[in-house]
Amino acid sequence: MKHTLLCILIVFCYFKTSAQTEKVKVFLSCRCDDDFIKQNTLVFDYVRDRTLSDIEVFVFEITNASGGRNYSFEYKGKNDFQNLENQISIDLAKNLTFVEARDQLLKTYKLGMVYFLQNTSFQDQVEVNFGNKKVNPEELSLDQWKNWVFEVSGSLNLENQKSIREEEYRLGMEVDRVSELWRIRSDFQMLRSIKFFSGDDESYNSERQRTFFSGSIVKSLSNHFSTGVFGNYLDDTFRNYESYFNFSPALEYNFFPYSEVLTKEVTLAYKIGFNSFKYIEETIYGFVKQEMFNQSLTLNLRYREKWGSIYSYLVASQFLDEPDQNRLTLNNNINLRLIRGLSLRISGNFQLIRDQINLPKGEASIEDLLLRQRQISTNYQNRVSLGLSYTFGSIFNNVVNTRL
Numbered sequence: 001m002k003h004t005l006l007c008i009l010i011v012f013c014y015f016k017t018s019a020q021t022e023k024v025k026v027f028l029s030c031r032c033d034d035d036f037i038k039q040n041t042l043v044f045d046y047v048r049d050r051t052l053s054d055i056e057v058f059v060f061e062i063t064n065a066s067g068g069r070n071y072s073f074e075y076k077g078k079n080d081f082q083n084l085e086n087q088i089s090i091d092l093a094k095n096l097t098f099v100e101a102r103d104q105l106l107k108t109y110k111l112g113m114v115y116f117l118q119n120t121s122f123q124d125q126v127e128v129n130f131g132n133k134k135v136n137p138e139e140l141s142l143d144q145w146k147n148w149v150f151e152v153s154g155s156l157n158l159e160n161q162k163s164i165r166e167e168e169y170r171l172g173m174e175v176d177r178v179s180e181l182w183r184i185r186s187d188f189q190m191l192r193s194i195k196f197f198s199g200d201d202e203s204y205n206s207e208r209q210r211t212f213f214s215g216s217i218v219k220s221l222s223n224h225f226s227t228g229v230f231g232n233y234l235d236d237t238f239r240n241y242e243s244y245f246n247f248s249p250a251l252e253y254n255f256f257p258y259s260e261v262l263t264k265e266v267t268l269a270y271k272i273g274f275n276s277f278k279y280i281e282e283t284i285y286g287f288v289k290q291e292m293f294n295q296s297l298t299l300n301l302r303y304r305e306k307w308g309s310i311y312s313y314l315v316a317s318q319f320l321d322e323p324d325q326n327r328l329t330l331n332n333n334i335n336l337r338l339i340r341g342l343s344l345r346i347s348g349n350f351q352l353i354r355d356q357i358n359l360p361k362g363e364a365s366i367e368d369l370l371l372r373q374r375q376i377s378t379n380y381q382n383r384v385s386l387g388l389s390y391t392f393g394s395i396f397n398n399v400v401n402t403r404l
Helices: 002-021 033-041 098-117 366-371
Strands: 026-031 044-045 055-061 070-076 085-092 148-160 164-178 182-198 202-218 225-236 241-254 265-281 289-305 308-319 328-340 342-354 379-389
Touching: 026 033, 033 098, 055 098, 070 098, 085 098
Parallel strands: 026 044, 026 055
Antiparallel strands: 055 070, 070 085, 148 164, 164 182, 182 202, 202 225, 225 241, 241 265, 265 289, 289 308, 308 328, 328 342, 342 379
16 A cells, blocks of 8 residues: 555656656747747747647738738736746848848847746746947938838839730839828829730630829827828820829728727728729710719728737718719628637628729620720629638647658
8 A cells, every 4th residue: 555655746746847847838839930930949849739829829910001911919828827827029121031020020029038937847947138338319310211112113024935925114102201290191103914816717815904103191180080182193005094083081080099900990981082983995984084073981890809800891882963873892801700710711702892983884795805905884893711720639739841
């Protein structure tokens, strides 16, 4: 009997010691190179299911003022780390390389984890370094560009074979400025596409040209209200526009404070605008030129939570001069973690279209239909995508192996 009790005591002490040296289980959710983060922090065990973790880490990203990305790390402890929470964020410039960006994310992730490791048996594995470079605080806030960000882009695509030849070029430029009170955006794009198709009996060619410019100035009025003006110019052979101009003031209300935009936002925006149309061909309503007023109401909903994410918007618009000319658009993107290992992804776009005042008169040719040279009449447009995934097996995902 004594020997039996001694054996039980030894086994109990062994498992107790083992439990004390077990690695901390972490669930990491990040739209980034999370394999790189995991492989450089193997002091932890990474699990696939958040319910099995000791620490949950969710990383939320959003475009920042300079056109780069802001990553917000949110940590929540469980089990031995119950009631411990932490949050840390970093802004990554748009011109960082992929390697530079992931190094910065790794550094930020480690910094947030230090809070949980202090006063634990893993504390001796933590090293803290401070840079020795002295920087004048005034130099940190010096910005010679005054928050202005410029981007220029261009591309040329050529394809040539026996029966098909394609030429396409794109030019683009963006100029943005974002501050706490103001948001100024402008976007210029130019596209020209030429395609030749030749067969034994017939040959076809398709040419499309599009020039687009948009600009907006938005001012923050409070933590819930903002207002702005928007302007657009477009010429587009596909949509029968020789020129199209729109000018619209707008008012937006956010049901949550704008400071919570990383995790949730529900906004309602109203626009009223003036439109001037000049068409390439006479329209089905007998116009070559047209001026009309329109209005729109947009409900925008976005949630980024631990159970997944939802992004939806509903837009109702109409021409004030012709109320019967209207459109209703509903767009949804949902990503849900239903139960352990089971995830559901749903996306859909639904449109009721009754505002195609730009359609050219006359029947569309077979060439127009096949080569998509002009817009075709329709009263609806729908798209649905559904995905379901279930993962089971080992709860750990620490190892990365890219061998053949």
